[in-house]
Amino acid sequence: MSQLNANNLGNTKEARLPRRDWILLPMLGLMTIALMVGSIRLVSVRMFAAAKITPRDCIVTNDPSTGFRAIPNSVCREKLPESQLIEYRFNSCGHRAGMECGSKPLGTYRIVMVGSSMGLGYSVAREKTFAALLPAELATLCQRKIELYNESMAGRPPRIVARRFSEVLAAKPDLVLWQLTSWDIELAASVLPEHDSPQAVNRAPSLPGETPGLLALVSSRVKVVFAMKRPLDGIAEVISHAQADSSVTNTALPLLHFLYESQSQYVKSYLMLPDHEAGFLKAQPSAEWQTHLAEFDMYATEIEAQCKAAGVPLVVVLLPNRMQVAMISMGDWPAGYDPYKLDDEVRSVITGHGGTFIDILPAFRNIPNPEQHYFPVDGHPNADGHRIISGLLAKALTSGAVPSLSVGQQQPNTQGEQGR
Amino acid sequence: MDNASFQFVIFGLAAALVSNFSRSYVWRSIVLFVASIVFLGLLSHDPIAFLPLAGFLLLGYALLFLIEQGWSRAMAWCILAVILVYVWLKKYTFLPEGAFLHFPYFTLGLSYIFFRVLHLIIETGDGAEKRHISLGAYLLYTINFTTFVSGPIQRYDEFAKDQFAVEPIVLGPRTIGLQLERMIRGFFKVNVLAMIFQAMQQDALAQMSQPLALNVKLFSAFRLIIIYPLFLYANFSGYIDIVIALARLMRVRLPENFDRPFSASSFLDFWNRWHITLSTWLKTYVYNPLLIALMRRIDSTSMEPVLGVFCFFVTFFLIGVWHGRTSEFVIFGVLQGGGISINKIWQLVLTSGLGRKGYKALAKNPAYIAFGRGLTFSWFAFTLFWFWANWKQIDTVFSALSVVDWLGVWLAVWLTAMVILALWEFVRAKLLSITAFGAPVFTSRYARVVYASALGLGAFVITVLLNQPAPDIVYKAF
Numbered sequence: 001m002s003q004l005n006a007n008n009l010g011n012t013k014e015a016r017l018p019r020r021d022w023i024l025l026p027m028l029g030l031m032t033i034a035l036m037v038g039s040i041r042l043v044s045v046r047m048f049a050a051a052k053i054t055p056r057d058c059i060v061t062n063d064p065s066t067g068f069r070a071i072p073n074s075v076c077r078e079k080l081p082e083s084q085l086i087e088y089r090f091n092s093c094g095h096r097a098g099m100e101c102g103s104k105p106l107g108t109y110r111i112v113m114v115g116s117s118m119g120l121g122y123s124v125a126r127e128k129t130f131a132a133l134l135p136a137e138l139a140t141l142c143q144r145k146i147e148l149y150n151e152s153m154a155g156r157p158p159r160i161v162a163r164r165f166s167e168v169l170a171a172k173p174d175l176v177l178w179q180l181t182s183w184d185i186e187l188a189a190s191v192l193p194e195h196d197s198p199q200a201v202n203r204a205p206s207l208p209g210e211t212p213g214l215l216a217l218v219s220s221r222v223k224v225v226f227a228m229k230r231p232l233d234g235i236a237e238v239i240s241h242a243q244a245d246s247s248v249t250n251t252a253l254p255l256l257h258f259l260y261e262s263q264s265q266y267v268k269s270y271l272m273l274p275d276h277e278a279g280f281l282k283a284q285p286s287a288e289w290q291t292h293l294a295e296f297d298m299y300a301t302e303i304e305a306q307c308k309a310a311g312v313p314l315v316v317v318l319l320p321n322r323m324q325v326a327m328i329s330m331g332d333w334p335a336g337y338d339p340y341k342l343d344d345e346v347r348s349v350i351t352g353h354g355g356t357f358i359d360i361l362p363a364f365r366n367i368p369n370p371e372q373h374y375f376p377v378d379g380h381p382n383a384d385g386h387r388i389i390s391g392l393l394a395k396a397l398t399s400g401a402v403p404s405l406s407v408g409q410q411q412p413n414t415q416g417e418q419g420r
Numbered sequence: 421m422d423n424a425s426f427q428f429v430i431f432g433l434a435a436a437l438v439s440n441f442s443r444s445y446v447w448r449s450i451v452l453f454v455a456s457i458v459f460l461g462l463l464s465h466d467p468i469a470f471l472p473l474a475g476f477l478l479l480g481y482a483l484l485f486l487i488e489q490g491w492s493r494a495m496a497w498c499i500l501a502v503i504l505v506y507v508w509l510k511k512y513t514f515l516p517e518g519a520f521l522h523f524p525y526f527t528l529g530l531s532y533i534f535f536r537v538l539h540l541i542i543e544t545g546d547g548a549e550k551r552h553i554s555l556g557a558y559l560l561y562t563i564n565f566t567t568f569v570s571g572p573i574q575r576y577d578e579f580a581k582d583q584f585a586v587e588p589i590v591l592g593p594r595t596i597g598l599q600l601e602r603m604i605r606g607f608f609k610v611n612v613l614a615m616i617f618q619a620m621q622q623d624a625l626a627q628m629s630q631p632l633a634l635n636v637k638l639f640s641a642f643r644l645i646i647i648y649p650l651f652l653y654a655n656f657s658g659y660i661d662i663v664i665a666l667a668r669l670m671r672v673r674l675p676e677n678f679d680r681p682f683s684a685s686s687f688l689d690f691w692n693r694w695h696i697t698l699s700t701w702l703k704t705y706v707y708n709p710l711l712i713a714l715m716r717r718i719d720s721t722s723m724e725p726v727l728g729v730f731c732f733f734v735t736f737f738l739i740g741v742w743h744g745r746t747s748e749f750v751i752f753g754v755l756q757g758g759g760i761s762i763n764k765i766w767q768l769v770l771t772s773g774l775g776r777k778g779y780k781a782l783a784k785n786p787a788y789i790a791f792g793r794g795l796t797f798s799w800f801a802f803t804l805f806w807f808w809a810n811w812k813q814i815d816t817v818f819s820a821l822s823v824v825d826w827l828g829v830w831l832a833v834w835l836t837a838m839v840i841l842a843l844w845e846f847v848r849a850k851l852l853s854i855t856a857f858g859a860p861v862f863t864s865r866y867a868r869v870v871y872a873s874a875l876g877l878g879a880f881v882i883t884v885l886l887n888q889p890a891p892d893i894v895y896k897a898f
Contacts, residue, residue, distance in 0.1 A: 014592035025597075025869045032873035252885055259886065264622035265615070272888045330626045368630045 048081035067160030070094040082375040083123040111148045115179030119152025128383040130390035137394035157187040158299035182280045188296035260376035270323040283338040304353045316350045322374035328364045358396040421462045424610035425890035436669035459565035469526040480537035495545035529568040566667040570895040572677040573697040588671040599665035601872040606661025608875040609654040617651035628820040685792040687763040707735040733757040755803040794838025
């Protein structure tokens, strides 16, 4: 029956529905739904399989005195749904450094890098991380021998970086590179992020075997609807909470992966997230984010003081997340938002205490679709993303911001206003 | 609530349910009225914001009352008054800024009310039979929540026939099933298809101003052109599907607004299938009277076709201009009117060259139809640049490629549309030819249950996962 005449049944008496249809039709509907869920699950398993082993076997996550730390000389492999199987090999000091800890070779300029998961190279093979690529790029530009010793650890916020900073200085660095992301600012005062912040659990990389399926997600949300006194509120509740749940939903992953590949769709969805996740993009940060920045300021002051006392220059960089680069690339964003805002705030904190801040965000304006170099759902940069970050860091570090790494007499790019 | 959200659908279903507690037209009218008032209340909580809309409605009723009282000679003045107040309230940019009201007020649905009010005034003024429309019936007709946001533009007699019927139209399990399936289809179109198309279009638009290789930009331009008509169709027709189904569940039949528009083999045919109620309204109240008036003044048979072309241009120019208040929509109107006029002239030239039989034979030729279908789609897609973009965006988009590149892209769009739409028509015809018990299998209630379940699940899951408000209905802005 066409659309036109389907509506025009008019005043004619309607024929009764055969009795069998009262059973057959609901059964057909249920079978269709079951088949669809099964198919999506199958696609999810085939295309976005996750391995059963996790890096948690190598990482101590429940020691408040140290924060997250790797077990020395441990090796783990992980396959996230969106990534390849990745090996995490930690040296005798518990660092994914690609080298043993100890004194640096003679005549080598040593950079020690600290930070969290992005610095660790989460979901990327070590040799493809920017930590591994940067020394060679710097060496080419500066014509000197440079090595980068990576002490970054997933789930290590500024408070723990400050607490364990003596380990950084013990590596005798010529320069300390502190890599930050919005996550580090949000959880600046945290010790064990997963325990301290319930929200952080949802955003933490999902672990295989701990993830509810799509049916579980939907059914839990439907239960919420029916538990509500006002159904409309219930539905609003479903929608507002779904994002947090969806990030840990294996079956939903193919759908989200597909939808988030669209730049505009990703931006739209991200801006719907609650303030604790998307608030750092607001042109006027909320009270919660101002508190986070104040906490960050406290630990940054402590770290900068330690560097100053040791006579080691500290260079800080904020690495953008997928949302920031998407917005920067589009060159246009909704009123009330500013992808550079956090960058400006962090620079203000760092330079306020005499530290050096290098700004790589504006450079993403000239990279077509930079968000494609991040895992759409997981949000960490992929191997291409690390390569781009490495190139931008090398350029920023050698353009005058760090005298010992300068190439020629270019002006330092520490103010970050260019190219916005 | 002013979009195809879960909330709107649930609100509509609740209203339909309560409406069916009694078959009495009084009860059904009370429910529709209360639901419409609640609907308006949910759209804005500021009563002051409704004052201009209320004033417009009262003006319409006062003028209608005057005409009912025998002032039909003043009909032209009444129409003019309604048009002027409408243009003023909609803040058309050709009026001085100082003339407008300077407080935020509610204009959603005003365009559709405008058409209904004019229709009532004209029909009452022209009416051979005398009729009286009560204030209650007038308000029910004009602020009916199912047609408030984006139409369809229903005739009053059709509305009254169903709404005030002592014996309401039948609503059994088959009809309910069909309407639920249509509602799910509409919800899927707006919340999934249109959302995906919109994202694709916005990505392509962003890429046009990015430092990309020429081949990537050419593909972006291709997507930019081809996606928007699909988005607009999914967005608008999906919403219309929902409201038609809701109204039917309230035992009112709304007119159809779409009839597979991309199957149209000419631009004239397209406007018989796209936003049907708007084009029908304008043909009835602009094209026909204008043509008759001109033919009375210019009494020449040879001029008839020319006058017809001119009237087509004026009618479809007005359709374009109605869509917006800015200069972009004037160009949109010129392109609509121009497309229709050229199409009409083409028909006239072919008819005079080939003869009526020859032209009819050509018009039935599958290759000619496919060619025309592709051209119609491409032309419509081209005109839509002045529909969705402002001058700055138009400049950015068109300056991203050279003239030769653009010509290549348009040619590619035309050929692609020609092939894809022809294939679609072929596949559709084949699928519908598969029958069981004398009816097509794919339109049976069993097939409908299968795809309604699939679309419903898909729409629900994606809506929940994306955690964002339902997309706006483009036509609510007009």
